[in-house]
Structure formats: C-alpha cells, structure tokens
Amino acid sequence: MNLRLPSGTRDVLPEEMAERRRIERALLDTFAAAGYGEVSTPELEYPETMELGRLTAPYRVTSDSGEELALRADMTGPIARLAATRYADVAPPLRFSYSAVVHRSVSPGKGEARELLQAGIELLGVPSPEGTAEAITVLSHALEAAGLAGFSIGVGDIALYPSLLDDLGVAAEEQAFLLDALEGRDFVAIAERAGSLGLDAESASLLGDVPAMRGDASLLEADGVLGERLAGLRSVVGALDSRVADRVIIDLGRFPRMGYYTGAVFEVYDPALGEPIGSGGRYDELLTRFGRPLEAVGFAVDVDRLHAAIAGEELGETGR
C-alpha cells in the first residue's frame, strides 16, 4: 500500500491550520476593508486561459470527456478572464481579492511547494501612480494586520533597465545578454559586459551600477539619464503615505522577467525569512490579451511563507 504524498505537497493539521486561517482572515479582511470583493475561480481552467495569462500550467489532466484541462498556476490569469467575461460591461475600476491554492512545478532537492496558498488582490482600470500606490498600501496594511512586524517592500521598475539600454544606444544582442544577466542576478557578468560595449566611462559605470542600486527614496533623486527614467517610481513613492513609504526599499536592479509585468514591480522581504514573502506589480497589457484593455496592478502573498516569517519573528530569529 502506498500512502505517500507527492513531493512538494503536504497535509495541514489543526494547530497549523488554526494559525494559517487567522493569517488568511487578517489578509482578506484588510482587502475587504479597502473595497476589494473576494472571488473564487475554478481550480481547473483550459490551458489556453493560463497561456493567455502568460503562464504555462505545469499540471494538465484529461477530463472524463477527453478535454485537456489545466490546474491553475496563478490567479491573475483567471481573474483577467473573469473581468473580461463576467464584468465585460461593468465600468472600471474593478477590485478583486482572493485566497486560493495555485499549482507550480518544483526543482528537485530544494523543498519547494507544488501547491501554494496565495492571498492577493487585482486592481483593474487604475493606472500608475495611483493604482500602484493603492496596491502597495493595501499590501503593507494587510501584512501589518496579519502580525508581521519587520518587513520591507522592495519597489522597482521592470522597464527601467531596458529603457536605459535604449537611451544609451546599446545594440539589441548586447541588450539581450545584459537583460539575461540581470534576470540571472549576475552582477559580475553585467559589469564585465558593460565595460566592453565601447560606451563612455560614465555610461558604462551607470549600466554596471544600476543593478546593485537599492536603498531609501534618496536614490530617486538621481539626475541625468537615470533621473529621467525614475519619474514613474518617484510619482508612485510620492503617492504613498509616510507610514507605508517607510517600508519601501527602492530596488533598481529588480527584474522579474515573469511574463506579464510592464512597470513597477514589488516584493516583500522580512529579515526573519531568507526568501520573499509575496510579490506583485503592474501588468498594463495583459487584460488586452483577454479582450478587455484595462491597466492593472496586483500582488499575491504566499500565506505559508508569511506564516513562517511571523513564526520566525516570534522566535526572535531576526538576526538571520
């Protein structure tokens, strides 16, 4: 008799479940108080829907009638589908929240989860900076409500580095190399290549330095080419109230080339956990793929990682 579970999946027993529910409740209550309506969508979608949402679903099943179905890999695609169909005639802005299990592939030997419980929001039809600032604010309030104390929200702009490469006239294939290295977090390769592009010294060091630039809002006061390209982030941070702004780390090197992001991207860090707790960003073009062109922003919090970070803070592991 085989009673094992697939790797990367697990049962949740009552003690953990109670804590997890409390955290989930705090997040959802914050979303609701901010005007977000909670929705539920099917675990099963057509694979094409996930692909329209720029995500390949790793788990596919054949239904009893022979149709190919996919386990959803995120909630952004399904909510885009929902907005384009059920809300086709409703005037924006649209505000949705969810707490749902999504299904991911895992790399062996790293203890990754195949099933993630994500709680998040999608805000459709409110452009940057207002929409982005609202999402970051809701994120910050929700984490505080859940009981996380020491977190920061790293905020970057996925369009920043590609625009700088354009501004400085870097050739397409060199751009591809540098963006791959940026996505791969390899500052060594970036600095080497930036130095060999034949650019003037100032431009070369700018391309080498920007990926590692992170810190408080004073970073946004840069001048020159960089300063011009930071206007978008400046307006987002400027729209935050000071309690939220104090949580923000400006991170000019963040480049999650994950499918659909178009502008500001953000990620939650806590000293008590070695990995990010949640992430989000703007996806101003995705809804167009679903036939409902609306600028949008959203985020998802990994509830189990949030739980681990809260537990870590309680254990006083903040030195890690």
Add this chain to the structure above:
Amino acid sequence: MNRFGLTIAVPRGALLEPSLDLLDRVGIETAQVRGNDRRLLFEDIGVVTMRPSDVPTYVEAGAADVGITGKDVLQESPDRQLFELLDLGFGECRMVVAGVEGEDRGAEALRRLGVVRVATKYPRIAAEHFAGSGRQAEIVKVAGSVELAPLTGLADAIVDLTATGRTLEENGLVVREEIFTATARLIANRVSLRVKSAEVDGLVEAVRTAAG
C-alpha cells in the same frame, strides 16, 4: 558577529586559504578558523564553513547572508535564486574535457558508437557542453576521483575542474577541450541584499579595496 554584521559562508577545501586571507584583509580575524578544521560555526566572527557546493544552498535559504564559492558550483546549479556580486579573482581553475593520453577514445566512441560516456561531478555542465556542441553524451555521475573513470573503462572521457593539471597528468590523462575558466565569486541572499543593503555594500566595498 563580524564588523559587517553579516553571516558569511566560507568554503572548505582549496578555496579556504585564499578566502580566509581575504577576510583577514577586510578586518575579520580568522585565526580560529585556520586553527580548527573540525569546527564549522564561528559565531563571534559571523563565519560558517562548509563544502563549496553547499555554499549556494545556505545562501539561497538565508542561513548565511553572503558566501564565497566557485563559479563552477554556480554554473552547475544556475536556477539558484541568489545574487552574484563580485569576481574575487582567486581560485582560478579550468573546467575541461579530459581523456586518456594517446588516441582520443571519446572521439572514437562518438564516431563508431554515436555516443560518448562521460564521467563527472558536474552532470549539468557536462550535459550542456556536449548537447551544445551537438554530440550525444551519456553522463555518469561520480562523487570523487573522476580520473579513475576513463582508466577503468567506466567512461570514455571526463568533465572536471583542474587548477594545475597535475592530477590529470599523474593519472595519464590529457585535456581535450576547455569549457570555461572559473574563479571564486562573492554571492548574496536575495533578502539580505535588500534588508541589509548597507551591510552588504560595506563588505563589497571593503573587498574591492582589499583586492586593489
């Protein structure tokens, strides 16, 4: 804890000496690490020691904020979620394809059998190198003493890291192809990089200065 306020993962083995030399130069007194090759955790100077291939694991999980490891180790697991901050310049080695002296048995196997058997501690690098050059290779993973494989007929060739080439030479092996050159790298955890940005930048600056 050290003056940077960072937990540093330091590799044992060939990279240990030059890594400790570097830490000494940036003001972390490592005499106690040199004096004790069994202890693994040196909390008062914020140093943990481990096999080089485990350094990315500790840094990725945040058990260490930063670490020192070889580019070879990073190439072998490129999907790790960590930042590569600096080329430290020391520990230079070449990743090579090597085989028994004389007739090239790997090429012979490819010509006659269409596939070459390659023994290695670096299955991913080896597989990518052969696939990237359009040759079919059967990768045999071994944990150590890779040089033995072609001598006993386990494999036609090996993919391994060599610094001086002496071990290859003593076992009657010659380098057939060079894949890349690897040096030691300073790597960082993705959360530490953001929430301890001043600390990480302080270390990077000190290391740059120390390296001249």
